[in-house]
Amino acid sequence: MTDPALSESLTDARERLAAALRTASRPDDDARLLAVSKTKPAAMIREAWQLGQREFGENYVQEALDKQAELADLSDIVWHFIGPLQSNKSRTVAEHFAWIHSVDRERLARRLDAQRPASLPPLNVCLQVNISDETSKSGVTLAELPALADAVHALPNLRLRGLMAIPAPGVDPREQRRPFARLREALESLRTRHPEAPLDTLSMGMSDDMEAAVMEGATLVRLGTAIFGARQRP
Template identity: 45%
Template sequence: MTHIKNNLVQVKHQISQACQLANRSIDEVLLLAVSKTKPSAMVEQAYHAGQRFFGESYIQEAIEKIEQLSHLTDIQWHFIGPIQSNKTRHIAELFSWVHSVDRAKIITRLNEQRSEQDTPLNVCLQVNISGESSKSGIKVNELAELAQLTDTSSHLTLRGIMAIPEKNASIASYQKMQQLFQQLQQQYPSVDTLSMGMSSDLTVAIAHGATIVRIGTAIFGQRETIANN
């Protein structure tokens, strides 16, 4: 457990330094520990070190962890991976947040499958800001339509946008995401989230308005390779 606890301390220190450089409060940036491919025991170690927010990308793996860690009632689970339409029910039923919505069909299914007994599912729309064919996400010109659809879905709450800029992306990509985020904020009172920045680029992401940084490697070590599910 010691190395995970120490890694969390180090990452939080990096976030604090990045916030200072950007003249922002550290309270404006939430650390999402990306626990995909890591066993539930490591998630629990991070939990006991004070971490409460965890990101998963693979449904079957996430289901197992959520069940195994159900005794930790204040964990908040975020789905951050590509979404297959036949897996939306699990996301709607098990997660508090989803960061990777990129199609109208997914929005409709999540809204229909979220129980009325639950609080609305918090949604970020994924923008393919670098235009990479290998990555999920909408084009910039598709954002307005999907934002409106999400906002008018009774069991969803539009919280913002998410991006995974390409490796060594230019500052322009981060600037564009910040601009899109600010525009959405002006249109929708519920929008307060720019999910952007990982272990390798958290400083530049925070400098450009990120409110959630998704950190895996720097906390848990190199991720394992598993079959997509």
């Protein structure tokens, strides 16, 4: 039996995404919910899975490993690593995740490529862009992005899928849309640069700015609080 509060919040999140897609005149299946489950127990992830959610985002390597072990019977879960990654923990991500959203340097990409098991398909990669030029955040600049994309695209065990960003907070919807528009334009430029790559992913938009992100083409929106409630620090 699932928690009625979780069922309600997940339904609300789905309806909110559907409404945003309609407002943007986009198809109903043009963007997906990534349930950000960091600091939440495996039991809550299992409940969300029972409610039809399949993609989950984690920020902390050891916490994610513990949850993956507890949920090993759910073979169709798709795990995304979305947090900053230290090079010494790259092997774990290469071996246990389907996606990583936070590649921001060539050295990390090369480690992930070398450490990806041959038995697994290529690791799906989003490059993290510091779209608001904040010194407190990870990510490459827009000027550095083409060179990093070239390097990742050349690595056989990685699949370059798109871009991720966490813009500076904004309240006005027009203000929120500006950095998302820059990220969309950057992806369009990369598609021209690498027309053979499956560059189909814009990982952008969270609980407070999802609608603005969808208006600018988000294909994965990362919702945590809106689905699972307020987080506690691990």
